[in-house]
Amino acid sequence: MNQLVMEPWMTIAFALAVFSIGLVGIVIRRNLLVMLMCVELMLNSVNLIFITFSRVHQSLTGDAVVLFAMTIAAAESAVGLGLVIALYRTLKTVESEKIQLLRD
């Protein structure tokens, strides 16, 4: 019986696909909030790659690294959203195209 089982390359290809989607999203979107969401997508896909390679290596280091990456992601989104709110207060917009303080 040749059963079709879950293999490392499948999760890695999946994570790389999500990473590419996140990267394209950062390029095409102009809303700062959606750009931050795309950063979260990319962080998550890298976390999944860490977990997968951790399993392949029969190690738990990747799991520990993912926990640290999650902490950093939480700090990053807190500071990032704080910046977005500060920008909205001064410029009344969250569009990255309209942030051109140095040009005026």
Add this chain to the structure above:
Amino acid sequence: MPSPQMIAFLVFFVVAIASAFSVILQKNPVSSALSLILTLFSFAGIYALESAHLVAALQILVYTGAIMVLFIFVIMLLAADTPVLDLVKTSRFTKFVIGVSGATFFWILVSLVRRAGAIAPTDQWTPEKIESAGGNTVAISGLLFSRFYFAFELTSFLILAAIVATIALAKRQRSQS
């Protein structure tokens, strides 16, 4: 005949890819945020399939519980949930180029990973050993408080710095206005 694990993986795969596309293509930021929650749930499911139970639980608690609530809170606070499809200004050619370059980037990444070849186990944490140690959570916790102790303590400084930075950002704005 696919295994039950494989069927679950395929379901999470389809849901995550579809909702990831939905994140970047939705007009309304609130819809994007809700799609991102779906994506993060699917990631949690795949972590659980990889038997990373602690990470799967923390993914739901930290990401969908804390970070996404923060996102939706900020969207509501800024009243930024006006549906604006900001792709509209770009030409069809630009969209095509963006799609092709995204697909090419994906293909380059996959070919780089495929070149890595087969990897031999470098550590001793076999599934049986994790089981006998008392499960995934116990094993990772032991690792966090022994080998990664310094990094674990450093993360508290990181969180402190993030709190101070966020408060500074909010306060300076108030004193200017």
